[in-house]
Amino acid sequence: MTSHKKILIDLFIEHHDRFLSIADLSALIPLGVQIDQTTIYRAVQNLEKNGLVESASTDKGHTGYVLRHSDHHHHHLICTGCGQIVSIPCHPDLWQDVANQYNFQETHHKVEIYGLCEACQKIDKHSSP
Amino acid sequence: MTSHKKILIDLFIEHHDRFLSIADLSALIPLGVQIDQTTIYRAVQNLEKNGLVESASTDKGHTGYVLRHSDHHHHHLICTGCGQIVSIPCHPDLWQDVANQYNFQETHHKVEIYGLCEACQKIDKHSSP
C-alpha cells in the first residue's frame, strides 16, 4: 500500500455514490499532490483486479469506476441529473428465464437503468415552464 | 446512395445477426473494393442517424453496429460462442417499477444478456472433458 494508492482509495470512498473516470480521479487529487495519469490507470486496474472497485461504461460510452460495497452481483440506477448511483439487487432467475425462452444458456448480463433521482425530479419540475 | 454506402448496407444485411465493429466492416469489404476507414465511420454514423442501424457496446466495451429490424425498443441476447445476437422484447413497466421503488423516474436503460446459444451449448459439451 503506497500513499498514492491510498489517496485514490480515499477518493473512491469519498465519492462512493458516483462513477469516477480516470479524468475525474485526476482532477480530484488533492492540491499539492501530483499523480501521473499512467499511475492512476495502473492503480485503478490493480484495484479492479483485486475486487475493490468495479467498472461500468456510462451513458455515453465512457468508462467509470466505483467502489465495490458488496460481493453480490447487482445493478445500478444512475441519475442523469446529478450522477448519483444507487445499487439495486439482481434477480438472476429473471435473466435465466428470459434466455431459456430463446434456448440460450445465460452466463452473465449487463443492466443499467438511467433516470432522475427524487431531488433532480424536483429541480426538473421547477425549471420547466 | 453511393456504391460504397450500398456495400456497407449489404454487409449489415448479410450479417444482420451480429454486431459489426468498424474494423469488422473494414475486413468484410469485398476483394477489389477499397473503402477508407474514415468513409466507413462517416457512413455508419449516417446510417445510425437515419435509424438503419443501431449501436451497442459489446462485452469488452467495444462498439458494434447492427441492422435495425424493428422500430420497437428491444434488448439483445448475445451468444459469447459464435457472436450471434437475438433481439428480445423489452418490458418497460418492469424498469419503471424497479426505478420507482427507489424514487427514481426512469428515462432509459441498457440491458444485454450474454450466454450460449443452442448450437454453442452442444459444442461446449463436446469439448468438455
Place this chain on the structure above:
DNA sequence: GTTTTTGCAAAGGTTTTGCATCATT
C-alpha cells in the same frame, strides 16, 4: 453546376508499454 461523398493526411483523445528511477520489504 451544386451538393454530397470520398480519400488522404493530420490531429485529438484515451489507454498502454518500455524503461530508468524510486520506494518499500
Place this chain on the structure above:
DNA sequence: AATGATGCAAAACCTTTGCAAAAAC
C-alpha cells in the same frame, strides 16, 4: 538485494476533422 510502484516519454488505438478531388444528383 529484490520486488513492486512511479514518472516520463513514446507508442498504440480509436475516432474525428479539414481540405481538396471525385462522384452523384
